[in-house]
Amino acid sequence: MPELPEVETTVRGLERVLDGRRIARVELRRPDLRRPMPEDLGQRLTGSRIIGLRRRAKYGLIDTDRGDTLVFHLGMSGKWRVDPSAIETHDHLLVDTDDGHRVALNDPRRFGSLDLVETDELEAWPPFAALGPEPLAIEARELKARLAGRSAPIKAMLLDQSVIAGLGNIYVCEALHRAHIHPGRAAGSISLKRLERLAEAIRHVLAEAIAAGGSTLRDFASPDGELGYFSKRFAVYDREGASCGCGGTVKRTVQGGRSTFFCPRCQR
């Protein structure tokens, strides 16, 4: 499942072929993913120029000079393919540029989404309206304010998209481990000093994963042109029974129906 670093890497990979290009042709190959795609998507995009690509939470945003933004979410299995040699069954959208490149949105399980939103209206767009701040820019004071009075476990609060946007299970486990904070600790009880370590850990684990994705995939794309998936070694995630650098042993518990990996020796 693509997490924030994969989305960021995907956006940077797409940027190389799409930024500044005019869209020559659009082919929508089915009407819906997780939800229907706009019927006039092809008409609104064709002939427009792409003026920028960016990310918000786990969404990728492609801005055009017509004041529209194409917003994609990769869901469970989505990926973009750059200059694919052949069209595949699960390529649901094809975009051709004026300089002869093609990108294809491929999503076998179709939990992803594709929307066209007026750029000026993005902040108020329902999926974005309640989103918290970006984790790559999170500051301890902001975390402190958002967690004040909350007795829920810190892990659950970090997965809450209105507290902080786009952090998934893997990076929450990794950041809490790096900050030496126990995942079950009541969120509102954590001192500002410890939240400073947590904010730094969140920024760093994500930045390292993005760097790993960018350096292990040649030009951000695998040899077959696929963007967005790379494997990275984690300190605790999916490592039950492994030894932690502190001499402790990584444990797995279940919180809110999801696996939590942590070291009971160095996370308090």
Ligand SMILES: [Zn+2]
């Ligand atoms: Zn440890």
